[in-house]
Structures are given as structure tokens and as C-alpha cells.
Amino acid sequence: MAKENKIKPKVTLVGAGPGDPDLLTLKAVKALKKAKAVLYDALVNEEILNHAPNAEKLFIGKRKGNHKFSQDEINDLLVEYAQKYGYIVRLKGGDPFVFGRGKEETDYLESFGIKTAIIPGITSAIAVPAAVGIPVTHRNLSESFWVITGTTSNRKMSEDIKLAAKSTATVVILMGMEKLSEIIFTYKLNNRDETPIAIIQDGTKTEEKTGFGTISSIEKIVEEKQLSSPAIIIIGEVVNGHESMLTYFNEAFPEDEFIYQNLNVNPM
Ligand SMILES: C[S@@+](CC[C@H](N)C(=O)[O-])C[C@H]1O[C@@H](n2cnc3c(N)ncnc32)[C@H](O)[C@@H]1O
Known part of the structure; x- marks a missing residue:
């Protein structure tokens, strides 16, 4: 048997x-x-x-x-x-x-x-923005957040981005770098030229790269900084005020000191 x-x-x-x-x-x-x-x-x-x-x-x-x-x-x-x-x-x-x-x-x-x-x-959708100090929600600034794929299975920009561009929600876009110019165009059609936007490549890794700007300025920044996939695109007022944030791993500070600095707390 x-x-x-x-x-x-x-x-x-x-x-x-x-x-x-x-x-x-x-x-x-x-x-x-x-x-x-x-x-x-x-x-x-x-x-x-x-x-x-x-x-x-x-x-x-x-x-x-x-x-x-x-x-x-x-x-x-x-x-x-x-x-x-x-x-x-x-x-x-x-x-x-x-x-x-x-x-x-x-x-x-x-x-x-x-x-x-x-x-x-x-998920990178929340943690990558958070690690550079961007909260996906913030009282009186953002009542919701959308996590959208930039590129759908048929290689098109997601139609949801057209809806999201009309809202005041924080919009987090994954797999969006290939469609960045289409995304920017969609926001411009909704008169969102001055809306803050951040792009974070390889978030929370030692090789992390970031770019901060507005809908009208970000493409130039992406070109200057050579930002590419894998990256998270964050659009909304929550990005404001984080242009000068240090990246998650910053050589200038020992890791713990850096975290405490950005949380504004005294480690002792
Ligand atoms: C197929 S999706 C998988 C997402 C994954 N399941 C998650 O929850 O984070 C891959 C996309 O996630 C984003 N992504 C994942 N990790 C990332 C990181 N460390 N930094 C920036 N973007 C990241 C990029 O947009 C990438 O193209």
C-alpha cells in the first residue's frame, strides 16, 4: 500500500x-x-x-x-x-x-x-509618506485619503484619478511614475496647479530619494532629481510644510536622534 x-x-x-x-x-x-x-x-x-x-x-x-x-x-x-x-x-x-x-x-x-x-x-501607501513626515490625514486639512493605482492592468491611467482630482482628499498614487504627465494634466484641468505634491522613491530604504513641489513644478523636479519607480506620489495639502523634512535615513543624524528631532520630543 x-x-x-x-x-x-x-x-x-x-x-x-x-x-x-x-x-x-x-x-x-x-x-x-x-x-x-x-x-x-x-x-x-x-x-x-x-x-x-x-x-x-x-x-x-x-x-x-x-x-x-x-x-x-x-x-x-x-x-x-x-x-x-x-x-x-x-x-x-x-x-x-x-x-x-x-x-x-x-x-x-x-x-x-x-x-x-x-x-x-x-503598506508603503501610508508608511512611505509617514516616514518623511507626511500624514495622509490631518485635522481641518484632509478628511480622507485615496490610494489609487496610477497604471491599470490595461496600461491606462486609472479613471479614479479623474474623480480624485476633483476632491480635497489626499491622493496617494502607487505605480504612477509612468503616468506622471497624464496625472499632472488631469490635476491642471481641475485648476489644481498650486496643489502640493511629493514623490518618494525607495521610501524607508537607505537609497530613498524625494521630490517636493506643486502640480505645476513637480515634473521639472522629477527630471532634475532623476526620480523613477518604485515611487509613491502624494497629492494634497498634507504635503505642505514638509519640503524641508529630512529623509528617513539621513546621514547627518544618528537614527534615533533624527526620529526624536522630527517628532519634536526629548528622548530623555
Ligand atoms: C505592486 S505595488 C505593491 C504595493 C504593496 N503591496 C504595498 O502595500 O506597499 C508596487 C508599488 O508600490 C509602491 N511602493 C512600494 N514600496 C515602495 C517604497 N519603498 N517606496 C516607494 N514606493 C513604493 C510603488 O508605487 C510601486 O510601484
């Missing part, structure tokens, strides 16, 4: 946070420690993999010169690895359910009878 396979495969989708490896949850660390294999994306800081010393690691993200896996290939790899290793972690940048295709992956796995779980992560 064939030997029964006792391993019940399980996959946990884990949010790796925005970039700084310390912005990881304790639950994520526990899952990584137990994992027999970890499949991870390009936005994941590889230092985080040190929490999974015994796991087989597989990079399945997009990176220049590398084979780009299609979502179908990723789904099949997840099934294959789960069946081979038993317990695996699928590590994704930010939060798995914020423009992360997380639900597509869990649905696919479940269709093979593989159990899934989610460990939420700190």
Missing part, C-alpha cells in the same frame, strides 16, 4: 513592509522562522530573509536582466513549492492585499485544497 503523505501543505502570504527591514511585524518573523521555503518579490528587502535561515529561497520578482515570471507561473510555483515543502511563506512588499494580487494567489492555492493564511504588512 502506498505510504500516506502526512504533510498538509499550507501557504502564508506575509507582508514584508515598505522597505526598512525593521518595519516588519513580529508575526511575520515567526512565520519566516517556521517556513521551509520562501518565495519573494523584488520590493522585498533581502535582509528580511535572514529571519528564515533554514528555508529554501526563491526570487520571483521583476528585476532587470532576470526572467519575469507571469502571475500564472507564480501561482503554479506556489502550488509546487507548497506540495514539496509543506509549509511555505509567500513574502510580498508592503501589504499583500494592497495592489499585491494576494487574493488571486490565495484563491488559486485554495482551488488545489492548499490552506492559506494572511499576515498583513505595513
Whole structure:
């Protein structure tokens, strides 16, 4: 009689946070420690993999010169690895359910009878602005915030940006750099030339780059500073007053001193 396979495969989708490896949850660390294999994306800081010393690691993200896996290939790899290793972690940048295709992956796995779980992560949509001192909401300034993809699956600018440009909401745009001129045009059509805007590339990472301006000035700043993806675009009054903020990692200050300075508190 064939030997029964006792391993019940399980996959946990884990949010790796925005970039700084310390912005990881304790639950994520526990899952990584137990994992027999970890499949991870390009936005994941590889230092985080040190929490999974015994796991087989597989990079399945997009990176220049590398084979780009299609979502179908990723789904099949997840099934294959789960069946081979038993317990695996699928590590994704930010939060798995914020423009992360997380639900597509869990649905696919479940269709093979593989159990899934989610460990939420700190999304770049909120953390990247916050880390340079931009709150997505602020009393009497912004009553809501929208998180929108700049580029939809058919490579067009999201129609939601046209609606958002008419509101006073803080607008946080992910995957928007390719569509920056269209976004700016949309805001100008709504007479929003003077609205503050910030662009943060590689937020919370040592290589972070920032650009602050207004709708009418930002394109020039982007060109001067050579800002590109991955970046977050933040539009709204909440950006105002943060032009002179230091970046998250500033060489001029030891890390803790920098944080206390910007929070305006005395560490002692
Ligand atoms: C496919 S989405 C994934 C978002 C992710 N699930 C999250 O919750 O942060 C990728 C986009 O997120 C944004 N992004 C993610 N991490 C970032 C970072 N550290 N700095 C700037 N933008 C970032 C960029 O707009 C990038 O193109």
C-alpha cells in the first residue's frame, strides 16, 4: 500500500513592509522562522530573509536582466513549492492585499485544497509618506485619503484619478511614475496647479530619494532629481510644510536622534 503523505501543505502570504527591514511585524518573523521555503518579490528587502535561515529561497520578482515570471507561473510555483515543502511563506512588499494580487494567489492555492493564511504588512501607501513626515490625514486639512493605482492592468491611467482630482482628499498614487504627465494634466484641468505634491522613491530604504513641489513644478523636479519607480506620489495639502523634512535615513543624524528631532520630543 502506498505510504500516506502526512504533510498538509499550507501557504502564508506575509507582508514584508515598505522597505526598512525593521518595519516588519513580529508575526511575520515567526512565520519566516517556521517556513521551509520562501518565495519573494523584488520590493522585498533581502535582509528580511535572514529571519528564515533554514528555508529554501526563491526570487520571483521583476528585476532587470532576470526572467519575469507571469502571475500564472507564480501561482503554479506556489502550488509546487507548497506540495514539496509543506509549509511555505509567500513574502510580498508592503501589504499583500494592497495592489499585491494576494487574493488571486490565495484563491488559486485554495482551488488545489492548499490552506492559506494572511499576515498583513505595513503598506508603503501610508508608511512611505509617514516616514518623511507626511500624514495622509490631518485635522481641518484632509478628511480622507485615496490610494489609487496610477497604471491599470490595461496600461491606462486609472479613471479614479479623474474623480480624485476633483476632491480635497489626499491622493496617494502607487505605480504612477509612468503616468506622471497624464496625472499632472488631469490635476491642471481641475485648476489644481498650486496643489502640493511629493514623490518618494525607495521610501524607508537607505537609497530613498524625494521630490517636493506643486502640480505645476513637480515634473521639472522629477527630471532634475532623476526620480523613477518604485515611487509613491502624494497629492494634497498634507504635503505642505514638509519640503524641508529630512529623509528617513539621513546621514547627518544618528537614527534615533533624527526620529526624536522630527517628532519634536526629548528622548530623555
Ligand atoms: C505592486 S505595488 C505593491 C504595493 C504593496 N503591496 C504595498 O502595500 O506597499 C508596487 C508599488 O508600490 C509602491 N511602493 C512600494 N514600496 C515602495 C517604497 N519603498 N517606496 C516607494 N514606493 C513604493 C510603488 O508605487 C510601486 O510601484
